[in-house]
Amino acid sequence: MSMINYASREINCKIVYYGPGLGGKTTNLEHVYGKVKPDTRGKLISLATETERTLFFDFLPVDLGTIRGFKTRFHLYTVPGQVYYNASRKLILKGVDGIVFVADSQVERMEANQESMQNLYDNMAEYGYDLTKMPFVIQYNKRDLPNAAPLRELQTALNPGWEITDAARQRVTPDPAHPGENLVEQVPTGEWIERAPYYEGVAVTGDGVFDTLKAVSKLVLKSLA
């Protein structure tokens, strides 16, 4: 739930980084924290265990610029990835405006990715949110590792697309980040489907981190326009 503060001329939006444990959600936030100018970001807050695993959440507020005289302030949250922290993970989703799913590209993490994606859909549904109707971006992280699964496999498993029944939206929409690919298209069986935009990342070096953040932020602001 975005909040527009007319007194301080700020638009506040909440973005949550979701995904399996050790997938790189916190690393994404740490990279953003390290790269943006100190006057455009707040403190990075981490509620973590002594072994640096996220216990409740990490939080980082960043300003991404001004539109119509209003500062756009994004509150970035990560959730704990480990399966048994679902109670706290669900709490963080309250009032979310946009989601980034950080998938771990390693072949052996495929099942953990799928489990986490299912958990995201379930938790969103419990709040009455429809993930297919809100700003949602996927980042395939750890693309530099030798055991990274091919993109096509990851897309098939995690981003197969959802059906579009609204005739007005049934038109081919190219994916601006991947020439030759479409976000909305008709599949051979006749249905129209839409997929979430995806980005490749290596969060430890920062590759793809800002592409992902910009993509989801833009979708969030456009959803308010």
Added chain:
Amino acid sequence: MATGSASWSFTEEDFGAITSTLRKFLFDANARCALLVDRTGQLVATVGEQPDFDPTAFATLTAADFSANDQLAKLIGENDFKSLFHQGETASMYLADVARRVILVVLFDNRTTLGLVRLRMKETVGELTVLFEQVFARTRSGAPAQPSILAGADDEIDKLFQ
């Protein structure tokens, strides 16, 4: 709204009524500062001494604190905890639920007592609940929905991310 979450907004008049209620409370309870935080972690208002900490981080942690305690309440068979109290050596804070959507946080020190803060807080929460219920009822009835300030700003948004 696409996210399915309920949004709400208040007018300058509402804001005036809310802040004057809080000012009176701070005076009566001899407390330092009152903050209103919505359940999603956004800071709505600050009254009294301006805090010397990061208010954004504070608001986020407050909402998380309250949400975590709601879950604890459910585990022991309660619906929720209406208020929370955190005691420090010199500074303490008292948090109370307002209309299930907003959290009132009061910071106080040893110039006052927990008993007085709690006593005054009870009536203040009652007054604020009435005020906020009116705001939410107005939002629900669909009355003066302001057009989004970003309406038609697609080009500007594109430029921001070039």
